[in-house]
Amino acid sequence: MKPTNIQNPEYFHKVVDCQYACPAHTPVPEYIRLIAAERYTDAYMINWESNVFPGVLGRTCDRPCEPACRRGRVEEEPVAICRLKRVAADNKGEVKHLMPQGPFPSNGKKVALIGGGPASLTVARDLAPLGYEIHLYDEWAKGGGMMRTQIPAFRLPESVLDEEVNYVLDMGVHTHFNTFVDSMKEILDKDYDAVFVGTGAPSGRALKIPGYEEGKENIQIGIEFLANVAFEHTDKIGKKVIVLGGGNTAMDCCRTSKRLGADDVHVIVRSPRKDMKASPWEIEDAEREDIIIKNNMPPKEFVIEDGKLKGVLFGNVRAEYDENGKRSLIPTGEPDVFIEATDVIIAIGQDNAFPWIERDLGIEFGKWDLPVVDRTSFQSSLDKVFFGGDAAFGPENVITAVAHGHQAAISIDLFCKGKNVMDRLPPMTNLVSQKMGIHEWTYDNGIAHDLRYQVPHEDKAISLKDRKIEVELGFDHIAGFKEAQRCLNCDVQTVFSHSLCIECDACVDVCPTDCISFVVNGEEEDLRTRLNAPAENLSQDLYVSEPLPTARVMIKDEDVCLHCGLCSERCPTAAWDMQKYLYNTTKTYTHEGAGVVG
Amino acid sequence: MSYVKPLFHHPSLKKNKVGYVKADYEGVISTLCAGCGHDSISGAIVQACYEISLEPHRLAKLSGIGCSSKTPTYFLSNSHGFNSVHGRMPSITTGANMANKELIYLGVSGDGDTASIGMGQFVHAIRRNLNMVYIVMNNGCYGLTKGQDSATADFGSISKAGSDNPYQGIDLAGLALELNATFVGRSFSGDKSQLVPMIKAAMAHPGFAFLDVISPCVTFNNNKGSTKSYSHVRAHIEETSIFDFVPHQEALTVEYDKGTSKELELFDGSKIQLSKLAPEWDPTDRFSAVNRLHEAKANGQILTGLYYINTESEDLHGKLGTVDQPLNKLQQEALCPGSEKLEEINASFR
């Protein structure tokens, strides 16, 4: 193998598994250390910079970082990264003075944002400080998009959402609430220099099986139901509720129903449990509230009696998978099952809908009626129109919407300055030794062996009474500290200088996880089998040195390195050093000449 | 500075035949200087014990005084241990071995501990063919007392302070050969591929198995001009053969070229496989080994590998004709059969 080029910013970035997996590349270990140091405000600001909604995300993020977390490869469970974020948000001090302070001198450009969800709000935050005049349109009375209309208050208190939405809106954003944009043409006819579409995927799928028309009055679409509850248009439901679907929307619908007066709530899923789209923790939370989840039962018919919904008839299937893993649901032949219900909520998916974008404006639409959008610049085929969030490539989650927002904002800034939107700067990186003295590091390199701490929950008897009572109580300072200590500091990199190595084997001997080997070089596939411990995780890189005096090379398998620093401590020549790698994705305001139009 | 080892290990660590992973053979975190050769030898001992599926309670580690003699703390935490006084490890081992012949005895010593203060003890353990593995972690200096030249420092070797050694160095392996030790070899801390199988073979050998392992002292004797530095050893190393150890009942995995290879069967049925043999050397012929060693020295080479093995070795218990049962397991009635038996014995002398 060729020697690893550690100058490539992506090499060490990839070692920080959580940050790499985070769509917005939040510097996770950096803020986790600050939480351990009780520097909550600083931890919050690092998050705010990257993901704009730390308080919201610390409660609701889909947390792609956690399955990626290295800790999950050396013990049972990953670090509770998401809930640590909440610790920062809950305990921070005054933060507003740390954010860009308006009023910002105008740069003479105007940008319209359609939709007031996390994608648009991120664009607003990134552009407003540069002097852009931002106009944000949303059909609802307040900003936040689905964070407000869909995510129930028992998971995300309104006050938390309001606070973080307002940090953005207070930057001088011109809001046009209660305004459904029904014509893109009209927007384009105004004098905006650029338009960002962040309208989400607002259309819930219906299920028109027999009985639907007759039962309609008691059959609701999940996302409409949740929005109605959020805006208090709906405040009760019948005693027996069936929710159809196995995703997170279904979980929110069933738990909301429980709080609106239903005693008996079933979630019926047509596929097996392991194929359910809902996050495991959401399923767990629903079951903890005595919601019954049944699998392998596709709905066949809404049963109507005397013109009123009586329940739903389900078939029975089992899943079979072909060699490509493609699933088919095969009826088992068992008799159909009838489940009684006063109300049914359909939560089987959402779609994008752009009836308000005229098709003759030069904005091209492709497959599934989705706009054709560039994955890097988020630009559409009409150069001044950009898309992001769920509107761009279909439903995802808040953190993805934020990541899109940052990138789209860069493009809009470049576009408004007449530059090429593909001329994007590389990330800002910094690699600094953590050595403070002989064997002394700036970070706590000892390994805590504690298992993952559980977030305490409000007493069920209390939380089920009121949909606004938050279920999760968050970690207190002590649990937060202990959980933070579980983080392995994967951003503190093991940096190897081959010219200093005397091949004494000290690092090899001390490494608790057998990461390091000195071997004769070869092809990667062969090398992976010849190391002190087999390097079977192909998603993790091998760090390969230049040839050493004995003609061997040092190979480090990054897979299960604990970043404990023992290799560096045991190295007599400091050929190993522990160096902290900071990686920040470029934002509009880190761009050269950002915002200066002219 | 870290003072405890993390407990997490590589998830694919394999268990050996007795159900342990390699980490189960480790000790507490080393307090030796970073890069000390002794730590690598500890690592090789851990590896060897793991590979032969030793049950840790079946081994006793004994040592004297010195950085080298501190190492038993850093391996085999679950084995028996005795850290004796300076140079006295052989007599403690002799006593322990006499009392309980069932354990494997691993003596760890330094060149100071062996070639100076403990020299008298060392030669007598050889003379008696005590069943033990005797490892000298040889760095040519007294590491623990800040690097004074030891008796194994080569003539002319330059110390860290810049003076060259006016005395002849004692070659402990040569001495062991001279004294008819039944297993003699030399290795290098930086060459685990050779050292690990040598330790395994030494453990299988019934009798005194001596390993002189060159082990650089990074702090006091790794300077330019020292003949025990990493770079000097690497530049002058010469192997007697490629060495492999095959435990009893296991099949050879590599086919060796007949002409230049040799297979030796040990007492317990395990095998030593030697390939790429040095010319005019037969590991079972002591004279050829002595000659080979002198020749290498004359050429300025550091000869490593197995030098000599006596496959007919009879250890001290055999020589003394002790009972089969370990002495420490004999019950009162066997040890003190009563006055009637005494009468009988006394009568036999009349």
Ligand SMILES: Cc1cc2nc3c(=O)[nH]c(=O)nc-3n(C[C@H](O)[C@H](O)[C@H](O)COP(=O)(O)OP(=O)(O)OC[C@H]3O[C@@H](n4cnc5c(N)ncnc54)[C@H](O)[C@@H]3O)c2cc1C
């Ligand atoms: C029930 C449910 C629960 C969820 N839970 C989570 C969760 O826990 N964690 C998570 O990360 N994600 C969750 N999501 C997904 C997440 O809410 C979305 O992915 C995210 O909000 C998308 O952000 P966005 O900015 O693209 O658009 P949205 O948040 O959808 O915001 C778009 C806004 O634009 C408005 N709009 C649409 N068209 C127009 C128009 N023509 N004119 C004016 N306004 C318009 C919409 O009403 C909406 O307010 C959940 C989704 C649902 C349905």
Ligand SMILES: Cc1ncc(C[n+]2csc(CCOP(=O)(O)OP(=O)(O)O)c2C)c(N)n1
């Ligand atoms: C009876 C006695 N004399 C002298 C000493 C001082 N002393 C301690 S270690 C040592 C030499 C150790 O050298 P070596 O065995 O080569 O061990 P190393 O530290 O080099 O591994 C000496 C002389 C002592 N501890 N006890």
Ligand code: SF4
């Ligand atoms: S251990 Fe810490 S730094 Fe490493 S992946 Fe997990 S959260 Fe990130």
Ligand code: SF4
């Ligand atoms: S930091 Fe060094 S010693 Fe610790 S696990 Fe990683 S490679 Fe091994």
Ligand code: SF4
């Ligand atoms: S002084 Fe020398 S022998 Fe002792 S621990 Fe340090 S390097 Fe090893």
Ligand SMILES: [Mg+2]
């Ligand atoms: Mg010594």
